[in-house]
Amino acid sequence: xxxxxxxxxxxxxxxxxxxxxxxxxxxxxxxxxxxxxxxxxxxxxxxxxxxxxxxxxxxxxxxxxxxxxxxxxxxxxxxxxxxxxxxxxxxxxxxxxxxxxxxxxxxxxxxxxxxxxxxxxxxxxxxxxxxxxxxxxxxxxxxxxxxxxxxxxxxxxxxxxxxxxxxxxxxxxxxxxxxxxxxxxxxxxxxxxxxxxxxxxxxxxxxxxxxxxxxxxxxxxxxxxxxxxxxxxxxxxxxxxxxxxxxxxxxxxxxxxxxxxx
Numbered sequence: 001x002x003x004x005x006x007x008x009x010x011x012x013x014x015x016x017x018x019x020x021x022x023x024x025x026x027x028x029x030x031x032x033x034x035x036x037x038x039x040x041x042x043x044x045x046x047x048x049x050x051x052x053x054x055x056x057x058x059x060x061x062x063x064x065x066x067x068x069x070x071x072x073x074x075x076x077x078x079x080x081x082x083x084x085x086x087x088x089x090x091x092x093x094x095x096x097x098x099x100x101x102x103x104x105x106x107x108x109x110x111x112x113x114x115x116x117x118x119x120x121x122x123x124x125x126x127x128x129x130x131x132x133x134x135x136x137x138x139x140x141x142x143x144x145x146x147x148x149x150x151x152x153x154x155x156x157x158x159x160x161x162x163x164x165x166x167x168x169x170x171x172x173x174x175x176x177x178x179x180x181x182x183x184x185x186x187x188x189x190x191x192x193x194x195x196x197x198x199x200x201x202x203x204x205x206x207x208x209x210x211x212x213x214x215x216x217x218x219x220x221x222x223x224x225x226x227x228x229x230x231x232x233x234x235x236x237x238x239x240x241x242x243x244x245x246x247x248x249x250x251x252x253x254x255x256x257x258x259x260x261x262x
Contacts (some may be wrong), residue, residue: 034114035107041114044103048095057119058210062092063202069128069215070206071120073135079112090196129215130205133234137201137241147243150236154220154228158213159186181212181221192248201241204232 033040045057045065054060057067065071071079084105086094096102103111122128151159158181185191186200207215214220216232232240 035110036113036117038114038118041111041118044107044111045115048103052091054210063199064208064210065115066119067206067209068120068122068126069130070135070202071116072122073130073206076112076116079116080108083112084108087196087198090199091194127217129207129209129217131216131231131233133205133216133232133237135202135205137198138238139197142235142238142240142242144239144242144246146236147239147241150232150240151243153222154218154232155186155240156223157221157225158182159184161185161187183211187244187247189248189250192244197241197245200244201237204237204240 033043035041035044045053046055049065050056050060052060052062053065054062057065063070082092084094084096084103086092086099093099094102096105096108160182162185192200203213205216207213216237218229218231220228220230222228
């Protein structure tokens with residue numbers, strides 16, 4: 001009887017300890033984490049979105065999504081539609097509908113909810129880079145000639161049309177950045193064919209805090225590198241976007257014209 005009791009206790013201990021054994025496979029199927037929670041949203045984001053929008057929502061090639069001002073401005077239904085259907089003519093693919101391995105609509109709705117609840121919380125009194133300017137681009141709005149003057153006064157220092165290598169990099173010390181805010185041209189046709197008009201407006205209105213680019217609230221830089229504190233208003237934003245759009249159909253690029261390349 002004692003022997004039986006000892007065996008029973010030993011078996012109980014072994015079975016109970018299995019949960020802690022190293023190398024034990026996870027449950028199959030694995031437990032489902034709701035997409036409207038931080039953990040559930042971030043798991044989907046890491047798998048489907050981080051390659052373009054950056055790990056943890058910043059420092060990607062595409063728009064940073066970890067931006068409370070941006071996420072509070074865009075209607076959730078619009079975020080859902082763009083995520084589900086993609087943006088034709090751009091590199092934004094569709095994640096739902098008839099996409100390969102689509103995410104179901106109900107999960108996508110929860111994914112958007114999780115993203116806004118996790119990354120879209122504005123702190124009380126926090127200044128908004130957008131100044132509350134409307135997010136949506138209106139086709140045909142803005143005056144390109146006015147936009148050219150604004151661009152020259154507030155944007156050209158960081159976005160020169162033809163950036164020389166020495167402008168941002170110390171050629172004597174490879175890999176050394178002398179001014180990280182001097183970045184590529186935004187009036188190059190090849191760049192403009194990769195992005196939508198809406199992308200351009202979003203960049204001007206909200207900026208890119210992850211890269212040091214201001215939104216409509218500024219401050220900006222004059223051509224000589226001095227600070228320009230005057231913010232942009234809605235009309236100036238539309239003018240700047242119209243100015244950039246006007247370069248999209250140029251062929252070839254200015255640099256190629258100068259060099260005489262075909």
